[in-house]
Structure formats: structure tokens, C-alpha cells
Amino acid sequence: MMRRFVKILGVLPAVFFTAAFPVPGSCQQFLQYWRYDPFATDSKVAPAPGMRWEPPNLPAVTPPRTEQLRGNGLLTLPELTEFALRNNPRTRQAWLAARAAAAGVGIEQAGDLPHITATYGWSRTRPVSATTGSESSWQTRFGPSVSLTYVLYDFGVGDHRLEAAEYRLLAANLTQNRTLQDVVFQVEQAYYQLLGLEALVRTNEMSLRNSRTALEAVQRRRESGLATVADVYRVETQVAQAQLNVTRSQGELEKAKGQLAAAVGLPVNESLRIRTLGDQPQVREMTDAMSALLERAKANRPDLIAAEAQARAARASASATAKAGLPSIELTGSSGHNIFGDNRPSSTSYSVALNLRIPLFSGFRDTYSVRQAEAQAAQAEAARDSLYRQTEIDVWRAYYDLRTAATGISSTEAQVKSAEQTAQATLARYQAGFGSILDLITAQQDESNARVQRIQSYLDWFTALARLNFSVGMNDILVSASDKK
Numbered sequence: 149m150m151r152r153f154v155k156i157l158g159v160l161p162a163v164f165f166t167a168a169f170p171v172p173g174s175c176q177q178f179l180q181y182w183r184y185d186p187f188a189t190d191s192k193v194a195p196a197p198g199m200r201w202e203p204p205n206l207p208a209v210t211p212p213r214t215e216q217l218r219g220n221g222l223l224t225l226p227e228l229t230e231f232a233l234r235n236n237p238r239t240r241q242a243w244l245a246a247r248a249a250a251a252g253v254g255i256e257q258a259g260d261l262p263h264i265t266a267t268y269g270w271s272r273t274r275p276v277s278a279t280t281g282s283e284s285s286w287q288t289r290f291g292p293s294v295s296l297t298y299v300l301y302d303f304g305v306g307d308h309r310l311e312a313a314e315y316r317l318l319a320a321n322l323t324q325n326r327t328l329q330d331v332v333f334q335v336e337q338a339y340y341q342l343l344g345l346e347a348l349v350r351t352n353e354m355s356l357r358n359s360r361t362a363l364e365a366v367q368r369r370r371e372s373g374l375a376t377v378a379d380v381y382r383v384e385t386q387v388a389q390a391q392l393n394v395t396r397s398q399g400e401l402e403k404a405k406g407q408l409a410a411a412v413g414l415p416v417n418e419s420l421r422i423r424t425l426g427d428q429p430q431v432r433e434m435t436d437a438m439s440a441l442l443e444r445a446k447a448n449r450p451d452l453i454a455a456e457a458q459a460r461a462a463r464a465s466a467s468a469t470a471k472a473g474l475p476s477i478e479l480t481g482s483s484g485h486n487i488f489g490d491n492r493p494s495s496t497s498y499s500v501a502l503n504l505r506i507p508l509f510s511g512f513r514d515t516y517s518v519r520q521a522e523a524q525a526a527q528a529e530a531a532r533d534s535l536y537r538q539t540e541i542d543v544w545r546a547y548y549d550l551r552t553a554a555t556g557i558s559s560t561e562a563q564v565k566s567a568e569q570t571a572q573a574t575l576a577r578y579q580a581g582f583g584s585i586l587d588l589i590t591a592q593q594d595e596s597n598a599r600v601q602r603i604q605s606y607l608d609w610f611t612a613l614a615r616l617n618f619s620v621g622m623n624d625i626l627v628s629a630s631d632k633k
Contacts, residue, residue, distance in 0.1 A: 212237050214414060222423040225339050228412055232335045233328055235413035242320075242327035249313070249320035256310040262298035262479075269293065272489075288489025295482040302476040308468035315461035322454035329450065329618055331411070336614035338408035343424060344607035345401040351603060352397050355596040356390040358571070362588050363387055365579050379585040386589055390596075438547055441620055445543045449621030452539050455532040462528035466521035473514040475506045539619070546616035553609035560602040567591070567598040 194201040215235045217223070233239055270290040276283055299306070363383045369375035406416035414420075446452065480501045487494045507514065574591035577583040 212413075217414070217418075217420075222421050224423050225336065228339060228408070228420075228422070229332050229335050232331050232412035236331045236411070237413060238327055239324075239331055242324035246317070246320040246324050249317040253310070253313045253317050256306070256313040259299065259306045259309070262296050265295045265297075267293050267295075289486050290489075291485045291487045291494070293482060293484030296480065298479045300477040300479055303471045303474040305468050305471045305474075305476075308464045308471065312461040312464035312468065315457045315464060319454040319457035319461065322450040322457065325450035326454065326621075329621065333614055333618040334411045335408070337611060338404065338411040339422065340607055340610040340614070342401070342404040342408050342422065343610075344603055345397060345404045346424060347603045347606075348600065349394065349397045349401055351596065351599040352390065352394040354599070355592065356387070356394055358575075358592050358595070359383065359387040359390040362575065362578075362585075362592060365575070365588075366585055369578075369581070374581060375585065382585060382589065386592070438544070441543050441547060441616070442540060444622065445539050445620045446536070449539055449619075452532075452535055452621075455528075455535045459525070459528040459532045462521075462525040466518070466525040469514075469521040470518050472517070473507050473510075475504055478503045478505060542619035543616070546612055546619045550609065550612040550616050553605060553612050556605040557602075557609060560598065560605045564595075564598040564602050567595040571595040 215231070217231060268291070270288075272286060272288045274283060274286050363380075363386075366375050366379050366383045370377065370380050405420060408422075409416050409418040409420055412420075480499075480503060482499050483497065485494060485496045571591040571594070574583060574588050578585065578588045
């Protein structure tokens with residue numbers, strides 16, 4: 149109430165100014181009239197474009213609600229996924245959006261019921277005779293009243309609005325399902341990325357140990373006069389590079405831990421202990437045909453079906469808007485009980501009416517409302533068609549990424565085996581006094597590169613599998629070894 153009183157005081161100068169200049173007589177007066185700021189809104193922004201806005205007391209950001217992980221054992225991917233679905237704020241946001249859409253259906257259904265309003269009024273009047281102009285004594289009256297309004301027929305406007313609300317609810321529920329799949333996909337990506345980086349750290353640490361072994365060997369040959377100082381420097385450079393690779397991979401591993409914690413809805417500094425897949429995780433061959441996956445995607449992807457529901461909701465809203473300008477039949481009724489302040493007896497009034505409401509002219513508002521609704525419906529249908537094509541390309545890419553990754557795994561396994569044998573044989577020859585340091589460095593680098601490529605091939609396979617599941621809108625195309633644990 150106090151704020152409203154202060155606003156009235158702020159508007160009073162504008163009222164006086166308007167009374168003084170009802171029609172501005174000059175351009176200057178006109179500009180001054182419209183530049184007046186009774187509510188001091190200019191003080192709520194920066195004083196100039198190049199000046200920083202100084203905020204007042206800003207509200208503190210409320211931290212999100214976080215559920216604590218139970219147990220101290222190693223976490224598997226299903227456990228992380230289940231926790232993420234309960235704890236990630238996106239799932240709660242999508243669920244609340246669906247609840248809001250469900251309430252929207254109830255709002256439209258309320259139009260099928262009569263609207264009843266109760267009031268209690270008090271008035272004090274001094275009537276004047278319309279014929280003689282004489283004044284009567286003051287009259288005080290008060291009492292309750294009840295009014296009823298019920299739309300009997302509106303050419304289906306309410307039905308179309310209810311249909312649109314039900315389609316919006318369907319779209320919201322499907323969007324929630326897609327959000328759950330998106331959270332699962334993010335957890336899988338972060339999980340496999342973390343596993344890959346852990347394996348990369350181990351590989352880089354192994355390469356560092358091999359480089360140090362080569363350094364010891366070249367130092368011994370240097371002491372025996374069988375190696376040059378350039379050979380020592382070359383191996384020391386390799387050791388430094390291996391140490392740098394370890395440091396970088398450890399940094400990437402820490403970032404991946406924070407990414408996984410954020411994906412499951414925990415603070416980024418939360419320590420997560422996850423179960424690894426082992427040195428050689430098992431993969432399965434892709435047996436589903438491309439055409440079958442495309443059909444499953446078109447029938448099961450929640451966001452694609454939600455886009456269809458949004459298009460139908462927009463079309464139903466356009467139909468409701470088109471019929472809003474048609475006549476409607478309403479039933480109204482009211483009843484009031486008046487009590488007078490003097491000695492006159494109280495009275496009760498009743499009224500019932502059947503009204504035919506015919507919109508005649510609304511300044512072309514109805515015309516442009518229909519055009520806008522039709523354009524929005526066409527836009528929703530175009531968005532559905534765009535997502536339809538995007539679904540096809542998503543499945544297409546993920547399918548061939550998975551097949552390519554599966555083929556690359558066998559190749560990298562053979563490459564690692566050959567590189568390991570070559571590096572061991574080259575080191576043994578060098579320690580025995582044969583071969584050059586360049587051959588040893590090259591063999592060790594080839595072994596390290598082969599191990600990194602094998603890690604990347606497994607990471608590509610698991611990531612492609614998760615992406616294909618997400619593209620199809622399902623989670624059971626293949627079951628990896630980690631999902632069985």
C-alpha cells in the first residue's frame with residue numbers, strides 16, 4: 149500500500165504537466181512532455197552506454213539441491229546413470245514443465261463449467277431526480293451478490309483450445325523423456341571419456357618409464373664410449389616430452405572427473421570412484437540394419453514425436469483463433485441481497501439472461517490473430533520436418549561411426565601387439581650393443597602411439613554406441629561389457 153501511495157505522488161507532477169499542456173504547442177514542448185520520467189526508470193540503468201552499471205544489493209544465488217552418493221565402493225555406469233536421473237536439475241526442470249502443461253489442460257477444461265462470482269458491496273449515494281433535479285437524502289446500501297456465467301455454445305473454440313493444451317501436455321511429457329535420454333547420453337560420454345583418459349595416463353606413464361629405461365641404457369653406453377652425447381640429449385628430450393604428456397593427460401583427467409560429476413548433478417570437485425573396463429573391454433558386433441534403426445528412430449524418438457504434438461497443438465490453436473470471431477451463446481444469472489442503512493426493509497433481486505454475443509469489429513485484431521496463428525502452425529510443422537531430417541542424419545552418422553570404430557579396434561590391437569614386440573626387440577638389441585638410439589626412440593614412439601590409438605578406438609566405439617542409442621531414442625541397441633557389471 150505504501151509503494152502504491154509513493155507511485156501516486158510520483159505521477160502527480162505528470163498530471164499537472166498534462167493539465168498545463170493538454171496539446172503541446174511546439175515540438176520542444178512535445179519532446180519534453182514525452183521525456184518525462186515519473187517513475188525514475190532512467191535511474192535503474194547505466195547513465196551512459198559506455199559506463200558500467202553499478203548493481204544494488206543483488207540476491208544471493210541459491211545452490212541447487214544435491215543428493216549424496218551412497219556407499220564407498222566403485223561406481224558403475226548404471227549406478228551413475230540412475231543417480232544422475234534423480235539428481236540432475238534438468239530432469240527436475242523437464243518434469244516441472246510437464247506438470248505446468250498438465251495444469252494448462254485443467255485451465256482449458258475449466259471452460260466447460262460455469263463461472264460463479266460472489267461479491268459483497270457497500271455504497272453510499274445521494275440520488276438526484278432526473279425530472280425535477282431535486283436532491284434526495286443520502287442512502288447507504290450494502291449486501292452480498294452472486295453472479296453466474298456459462299458458455300453454452302461457442303462453435304468449438306473451447307474444444308480446440310483443450311485439444312491444443314492436451315497436445316502441449318503430450319509434448320511436455322515427451323520432452324521430459326528426451327531430457328532423461330539426454331542426461332543418460334551425457335553421463336555415458338563423460339564416463340567413457342574419463343575411462344579413456346585414465347587409460348591414456350597409464351599409457352603415458354608407461355611411455356615415460358620406457359623412455360627412462362632407454363636413458364639409462366644410453367648413459368651406460370656413453371660411459372663405455374659407445375654412444376655420443378647427442379644420443380644422451382636426444383633421449384633426455386624424449387623423457388621430457390613423455391613427462392609433458394603425462395602432465396597434460398593428468399590435467400585432462402581432472403577435467404573429465406569434473407565433467408562427470410557435473411553430468412550426474414554433483415559439484416565439480418566431488419570425488420568419484422568409478423569401476424574401469426579393464427585393459428581390453430569387450431565389444432559386440434553391430435547386427436541391426438540401417439533401415440530398421442531409422443524406422444525405430446522415427447517411431448520412438450521422444451523429441452520427434454513431441455515436435456509432432458507441438459505442430460498439432462499449434463494447428464488446434466489456429467482453429468480456435470479462427471473461430472473466436474464467431475458468435476457464442478451464454479447463460480448468465482445473478483442474485484443480490486441489498487440492506488439499507490436507514491429503516492427501509494432489505495430486498496433481494498434475481499436475474500436470468502440468455503445472451504447471444506456477436507463480435508462485430510475489433511480493429512482487425514481477429515484478422516491478424518488468425519494470420520499469426522496460421523503462421524505459427526506452419527512454423528511448428530516446418531520445425532517438425534526439420535527435426536525429422538535431422539533424426540535421419542543423426543542415425544546415419546552414428547551407425548557408420550560405430551561400424552568404423554568396431555573395425556578400427558581389431559586393427560589397433562594388431563598394431564599394439566606388433567609395436568610392443570618391436571620395441572622390446574629394439575631395446576634388447578640396443579642394450580646388447582647393437583642398433584642405434586634413433587631406432588630405439590622410433591620403436592618406443594611407435595609403441596606409445598599404437599597404445600594411444602587403441603585407447604582412442606575403444607573410446608570411439610563406446611561413444612558411437614552411446615550416440616547411436618541417443619539418436620534412435622533407445623538405450624538397448626547393444627549392451628556393452630560395462631553395462632553388465
